[in-house]
Amino acid sequence: MTTERTSRAEPRSGVAAAPAGASRSKGRTVRAPSGSRPALDRDSVVTATLELVATPGVGSLSFRKLGAAMGVDPTAFYRHFVDRDDLMCACLDRLESESVAAVDRAAPWDDRLRTLATATFERCRRFPAVGVEMAQHTTSGPGERGTIEVILEAMADAGLRDDDVVRLYGMYTNYVLSAAGAAGAHVLAGTHIGLPEDQAWLGGLGDLDAQTHPLMHRHRDRLEQLMLPQMYASGVEVILDAVRAVVAGYRRGR
Amino acid sequence: MTTERTSRAEPRSGVAAAPAGASRSKGRTVRAPSGSRPALDRDSVVTATLELVATPGVGSLSFRKLGAAMGVDPTAFYRHFVDRDDLMCACLDRLESESVAAVDRAAPWDDRLRTLATATFERCRRFPAVGVEMAQHTTSGPGERGTIEVILEAMADAGLRDDDVVRLYGMYTNYVLSAAGAAGAHVLAGTHIGLPEDQAWLGGLGDLDAQTHPLMHRHRDRLEQLMLPQMYASGVEVILDAVRAVVAGYRRGR
DNA sequence: ACCTGAACACCGTTCAAGT
DNA sequence: ACCTGAACACCGTTCAAGT
Numbered sequence A, B: 001m002t003t004e005r006t007s008r009a010e011p012r013s014g015v016a017a018a019p020a021g022a023s024r025s026k027g028r029t030v031r032a033p034s035g036s037r038p039a040l041d042r043d044s045v046v047t048a049t050l051e052l053v054a055t056p057g058v059g060s061l062s063f064r065k066l067g068a069a070m071g072v073d074p075t076a077f078y079r080h081f082v083d084r085d086d087l088m089c090a091c092l093d094r095l096e097s098e099s100v101a102a103v104d105r106a107a108p109w110d111d112r113l114r115t116l117a118t119a120t121f122e123r124c125r126r127f128p129a130v131g132v133e134m135a136q137h138t139t140s141g142p143g144e145r146g147t148i149e150v151i152l153e154a155m156a157d158a159g160l161r162d163d164d165v166v167r168l169y170g171m172y173t174n175y176v177l178s179a180a181g182a183a184g185a186h187v188l189a190g191t192h193i194g195l196p197e198d199q200a201w202l203g204g205l206g207d208l209d210a211q212t213h214p215l216m217h218r219h220r221d222r223l224e225q226l227m228l229p230q231m232y233a234s235g236v237e238v239i240l241d242a243v244r245a246v247v248a249g250y251r252r253g254r
Numbered sequence C, D: 001a002c003c004t005g006a007a008c009a010c011c012g013t014t015c016a017a018g019t
Helices: A042-054 A063-070 A084-101 A109-126 A142-157 A162-191 A214-218 A220-224 A228-253 B042-054 B063-070 B084-101 B109-126 B142-157 B162-191 B214-218 B220-224 B228-253
Strands: none
Touching (some): A042 A084, A084 A109, A109 A162, A142 B214, A220 B162, A228 B228, B042 B084, B109 B162, B214 B220
């Protein structure tokens, strides 16, 4: 949701300087008009990256690992991406594209928001080294724009007023991106040691004093059974309820 | 909330092997009984780390930067911390200790949860290189335990039943840690380029097509005015409302 | 008992050179 | 036009050596 690359557009594409202040990051790459066609392009690099980070045991993403996986020099990617963050944004935007594609725009507004939230969460866990950065980047790509539009649409269809549409959009987005990103981090850290992914507490409640922490002691078993996916889903439901409450407030209030 | 270090206890402290499966990470350090007293100990390293990461322009945390700041060899810290994650957890636990300390346990339950959430958020932004990892670690320290106890207590005081106490605890914790951590990441990324921190959109809405994205186009100004702290705070309120709704449901339902 | 410093295996990124 | 490979400035971490 935050970092914006100063320039992400077609590195060294020669033509077409980016219009003032705007950044763009289409999936396309300038092709050599003929002869010795390139081995790499943005889309296939993104695909290979996602495949790499989805394989268990591979930790975080690096150009060296990716180069080895694609049989190419680690520095070759700089022909197609300005830096690592640029690649990251392209991968995140692909994930966002896939997530929006999962929502049926004819479904009720709350189903749409639920589906989008779930799809995002699942992708962050499936591609942890990419998902972990979900909350940290504005991709400025088609996936992100499509996602924003779908959320705004759902909020409007719920019956929200303009200012509330944007306010609740912000809450929803902030929650989904933060929590899905954190879930990615969770998987990324756990994959390293090979532990069950869902459990929120991996045994942190070892020894605790019933005198100083009576409630932790009392709820110990329940705490250890907390599961991340359920916690995430409950959070989404609470936001959906908040939307309904605001709409209901219009009727009662005025 | 996730990674647990396999061993974090007093590295090379000689005595006292850790009891089965548990990890501990007290702030204390074994002192030499006499003569040539050590220059470093856990607490002062944590203090120096927080001071370092709070200074603007310093990016992420590294032992080399910290060594330079403390006038000590970068590898000296391995006498007091098993690895970087151990130092990170110690810093996070300190932040959590400070945050719980900010809540008045005599205040109404919702004020307690609000204060705790705000204190956590503010610290993640003030110490971004540490805050960014808030959602990724279980510190197993006194700060974390104190925080959990305070949250459970507030949930119980709100009138929640045992299973709901833990369920709502999970939602609250997941939200606060994820969103505060994401806010830290936001600051960390922005500090690098020196931009205003609060704005959620740093100009990502550059050029957008009113045909394909009518709602984004319509709400453009409102979207650009979304501020992270407000979005975060609204999320907290929504969770507090959810707690109230569950309690109210007890009366109506049965 | 604690700290230093060389060393190793990684990173992102640049730039000259190849084809 | 695109890719290679050496090089630079960083990382975390280990281990022998100093005091």
